[in-house]
Amino acid sequence: MVQVLKDSVREQIFIAAEEQFAKVGFKKATMGAIAQAAGVATGTIYKYFKTKKELFQLIITDDFVEEFSSLTRNRVAAFAQSEGLSLGQSAMTGEAGELFRFWIRNRRKVIIILARAEGSKHEKFAQKYILNMTAQTIEQARQQFPEMNITNTFRFMVNKILTESVRGIVAILDNFEDEKAICEAFAASTTYQLAGINAFIAWSQHPGRF
Incomplete structure (x- = not known):
């Protein structure tokens, strides 16, 4: 079955990641905390972004x-x-x-x-x-x-x-x-x-x- 990725979920993750990076910094931010802030499962993040580094570089x-x-x-x-x-x-x-x-x-x-x-x-x-x-x-x-x-x-x-x-x-x-x-x-x-x-x-x- 083809995996369907939603733009709205991607945007939620982007916003949550930016908030976490600004709050605690890139080094201390975790994918789990970003997922929780975005209201999605941690596993869901990895369907959109392979690593925290990739996510960071797409923001900054x-x-x-x-x-x-x-x-x-x-x-x-x-x-x-x-x-x-x-x-x-x-x-x-x-x-x-x-x-x-x-x-x-x-x-x-x-x-x-x-x-x-x-x-x-x-x-x-x-x-x-x-x-x-x-x-x-x-x-x-x-x-x-x-x-x-x-x-x-x-x-x-x-x-x-x-x-x-x-x-x-x-x-x-x-x-x-x-x-x-x-x-x-x-x-x-x-x-x-x-x-x-x-x-x-x-x-x-x-x-x-x-």
Whole structure:
């Protein structure tokens, strides 16, 4: 007898797996727990997906990872402004808006890739993500402020700021599900971060004055 696979069941499993990966991480998630969350027997999952790894890679696709990275590069590039960063700019416009909307649309996936990918092929993504943003930010600072001395302290602080920013992204997406609440949290976080970044840039240009 030909086995009939249902799209609706497949979608249930996808949703349950994404929830489990975001909640406990790829390494700790089990096919049994995913099956229970999906409301199907564990054996049923294996009719649709051979392994947990296969299921994970169908959720966290290479296209998703590339789009996330590309939108982030565009967002970091937008920070290079001749008159500094404006505290009045909306967090939901321009490159920032594109990235934030991507985060909201892919809330669980972003949590997974930035904090819960241990044991998967993307377990080093967050580390590389921060290093790439750090390198891009430092290069932009060098071009925008040629008189600035890019010291080890400056490099350390840029990396620290971006590391804390990534942790903040995960915390917001982990704690809020409603789009309005997520937007409010990001707006508040962005206002706080921009004030700190502008102060840091001022210090970097004239460290002896502080």
